Amino acid sequence: MSPQTTEIYSKKYALRYGFAFIETVIVTVMFAKVWYDFVVVHNQTNHLTGLGNLGMAFGIYLIIVMFFMKKLGGYTIGVNRKMVILASQVSALFCADFVEIFISMATTGQFRFGFMFFRQYAVLWAVQSLITAVLSYFMVDIYRKVVPPLRLLEIHGEHRNTLSEKLNELVYKYRVVKSLPATLPMDELISEMEDVDAVLLNDLPSTDKNHLLKKCFELDKRVYLTPKLSDIMVRNSEDLNLVDTPIYLFRNSGIPRWKLAVKRLFDIVSSALVLVILSPIFAVIAYLIHHEDGGPVFFRQERVTQNGRRFMILKFRSMIVDAEKDGRPHPAGEDDPRITKIGKFIRKTRIDEFPQLVNIIKGDMSVVGPRPERWEHVEKYTEDIPEFKLRLKAKAGLTGLAQVYGKYNTSALDKLKMDLMYIENFSLFMDVQILFETLRVLFQGESTEGFTEEATNVMHDYEGL
Numbered sequence: 001m002s003p004q005t006t007e008i009y010s011k012k013y014a015l016r017y018g019f020a021f022i023e024t025v026i027v028t029v030m031f032a033k034v035w036y037d038f039v040v041v042h043n044q045t046n047h048l049t050g051l052g053n054l055g056m057a058f059g060i061y062l063i064i065v066m067f068f069m070k071k072l073g074g075y076t077i078g079v080n081r082k083m084v085i086l087a088s089q090v091s092a093l094f095c096a097d098f099v100e101i102f103i104s105m106a107t108t109g110q111f112r113f114g115f116m117f118f119r120q121y122a123v124l125w126a127v128q129s130l131i132t133a134v135l136s137y138f139m140v141d142i143y144r145k146v147v148p149p150l151r152l153l154e155i156h157g158e159h160r161n162t163l164s165e166k167l168n169e170l171v172y173k174y175r176v177v178k179s180l181p182a183t184l185p186m187d188e189l190i191s192e193m194e195d196v197d198a199v200l201l202n203d204l205p206s207t208d209k210n211h212l213l214k215k216c217f218e219l220d221k222r223v224y225l226t227p228k229l230s231d232i233m234v235r236n237s238e239d240l241n242l243v244d245t246p247i248y249l250f251r252n253s254g255i256p257r258w259k260l261a262v263k264r265l266f267d268i269v270s271s272a273l274v275l276v277i278l279s280p281i282f283a284v285i286a287y288l289i290h291h292e293d294g295g296p297v298f299f300r301q302e303r304v305t306q307n308g309r310r311f312m313i314l315k316f317r318s319m320i321v322d323a324e325k326d327g328r329p330h331p332a333g334e335d336d337p338r339i340t341k342i343g344k345f346i347r348k349t350r351i352d353e354f355p356q357l358v359n360i361i362k363g364d365m366s367v368v369g370p371r372p373e374r375w376e377h378v379e380k381y382t383e384d385i386p387e388f389k390l391r392l393k394a395k396a397g398l399t400g401l402a403q404v405y406g407k408y409n410t411s412a413l414d415k416l417k418m419d420l421m422y423i424e425n426f427s428l429f430m431d432v433q434i435l436f437e438t439l440r441v442l443f444q445g446e447s448t449e450g451f452t453e454e455a456t457n458v459m460h461d462y463e464g465l
Contacts, residue, residue: 008197012078012147019139020075026135027093027128028062031100034124035061038104042113057107064099068092072429077136078143085136087436090129091429097121097128144172152224153196154179155189155212157204163226164202176200182208190215198222229387232420254393255426262428267367271357278354285316285351288342295321298355303372305396308389311364313372314355318343356398368431369397370419381412388412391419394426404437 035057069075072095073088080088101117154164154176164176177196180189182204189212193199199221201209209225216223227235237248255263275282286297299317302310319338339347346352359365365372370391373381381388401418402410422430 008148008150012143015143015146016075016077016079019077019135019143020069023074023089023132023135023139024062024065024069027065027132028058030124030128030131031061031097032058034120035104038116038120039108042108042110060103061096061100064103065092065096068095073433077139078147081437082137082140083436083439084433085140086133087433088429089132089136090436091432093125093128093132097125149173149175150197150222151195152176152198152200153192154200154202155182155204156180156202157182157208159203161203164200167200182212186211186215190219193219193221196221198224201225227417229390229417229420232417232424235421236424255423259426259428263366263426263431264363266428266431267360270367271360274354275357275361281351282354285342285346289317289340289346292340292342293320302375303396304375304378304392305364305372306392306394308378308392310375311359311372313364314358316346316352316355318347318352353398360398364396366395366397367399368422368434369394369400370422371400371402371415372396381416385413385416388416391416391423394419394423399434399438401434404434 032054036054039054069089069092072092073080074085074092076085076088098121101114101121104117104121105111105114149170149172152164152167152174156164156179158181164179167174168176178192180192182189193216199212199216201212201223203226204212206228213223213225234248234250237250240247240249289295289297296317299315299319300312301315303313304310318340319336320340343352356365360367378388378392401422402415405418406415422434
C-alpha cells in the first residue's frame with residue numbers, strides 16, 4: 001500500500017471514528033438530561049442520584065446506542081448515502097430508546113412509570129433523530145471535502161458496460177483513472193495496480209476474477225467488484241467447522257415465518273395509515289384525472305407477484321384511455337404523447353403508484369420488495385436470463401432496492417441482482433432504510449427516465465451469472 005493511500009485511509013477512519021464519537025456522546029448526554037430530571041423528581045430515596053448509579057445508567061445507555069448504531073449502520077459516515085445513514089441512525093436510536101424504557105422500569109423498580117417513560121423517550125427519540133440528522137448532513141459534507149476520492153484502476157472483461165462512468169459521477173468518492181482489459185499480461189496489470197488506491201474488477205469471468213483477487217490480496221489492495229448472482233446467493237452463508245476442510249452452509253430456507261408475519265403487520269398498518277392521511281390529496285388527484293378527459297380515475301393492469309401468481313395492480317391513470325388498445329405492452333418514453341397533463345405530474349412525483357396501497361392491504365404486494373413486472377416482461381427476461389424467475393421468491397413491493405438505486409431503464413440483470421440482495425438480506429430495518437431512500441427518489445428527476453429502445457433489450461452474454 002502506497003504512502004498516499006495509507007494517508008487517505010488514516011484520514012478517513014480518523015474522521016469516521018471522530019464523527020461517531022461526537023454523535024454518540026451527544027445523544028447520550030441528551031438521555032442523561034432526561035434521566036436525571038426524572039430521578040430528581042421521582043426518586044424518593046435519592047439512591048438513584050448517586051454518582052455511581054447515574055454513571056451506570058449513562059454507561060448502559062451508551063453501550064446500547066453503540067450496539068444498535070454499529071449493528072444498523074449508523075456509523076457509516078462517508079460510506080453510505082445521506083438518506084441511508086439517516087435511516088440507520090433513526091432506527092438505531094428508536095431501538096435504543098425502546099429498550100431503555102424497560103431498563104428504566106427495572107432500574108426504578110416501578111413499572112407504573114412505564115407510560116411516562118414511553119412518552120419521555122418518544123420525545124427524546126424525535127429530538128435525537130432531528131439533531132443527528134442535521135449533524136450527519138454536515139459531517140458527510142465535511143468528510144467529502146477533507147477526504148480525496150479514491151483513485152481506481154478498472155480491470156474489465158470482454159463485455160464493456162458503463163459502471164466506470166457511473167462511479168466517476170460520484171466525484172467526491174471515486175475517480176477511475178485508467179481502464180484495462182483483463183487479457184493484458186499479469187505483470188503489466190500488477191504494475192498499474194501499484195499506482196492506484198484500489199482496483200475495480202468489472203464483470204470478469206470467474207477464473208480471471210479469482211486470479212486477480214488473489215493478487216490484490218497479496219498486494220494489500222482494496223478491491224471493488226461486481227457480484228455474480230451466485231456471489232449474492234451465498235453472501236450470508238454459515239461457516240461450519242466440523243472437519244478439517246472449511247464448509248459453507250447455504251440453507252435456501254427463505255425468509256423465516258416470524259419475519260414474514262412482522263413484515264405483513266407492518267404492511268397493513270403503514271398502508272392503512274398512509275391511505276387515511278393522504279386521502280384528501282388522493283381525492284383531488286382523482287377529480288383532476290377525471291376532469292381532464294372524462295375517463296376513469298384508476299388503471300388496472302396484470303402483474304406478477306410471489307411464486308408467479310398474477311394479480312391486477314391498481315394505479316392512478318396517467319395516460320389516455322386505451323393507451324394500449326392493441327393489447328401489447330408499450331413502455332412509456334420521457335415525452336410520450338399518450339401521457340396526460342395531470343399524468344406527467346403524478347408520474348414524476350410517483351403519486352400514480354399510491355393506489356397500490358390497496359393491493360398491499362389485500363395481500364397481493366408488500367410495501368418493500370421486488371417491483372411487480374408484467375407477465376410479458378417476465379417471459380422475455382427469463383428467456384435471456386433464466387435466473388430472473390428467482391426474484392419471484394418474494395412478494396412484489398411498492399418500492400425496493402431497484403427503485404431507489406436504479407432507474408426505469410436499469411437493465412434487467414442489475415434489477416435482478418438488487419432484488420436478490422434484498423431477498424437474501426431482508427430485515428425490517430432494511431425496509432425502513434429503503435423507505436427513507438424512496439423519499440429521496442420522489443424529488444430526484446433522473447430516476448423517472450422512461451424506457452429507451454436500448455433499455456428494453458435484455459443484456460446478453462454474461463458469463464457465469
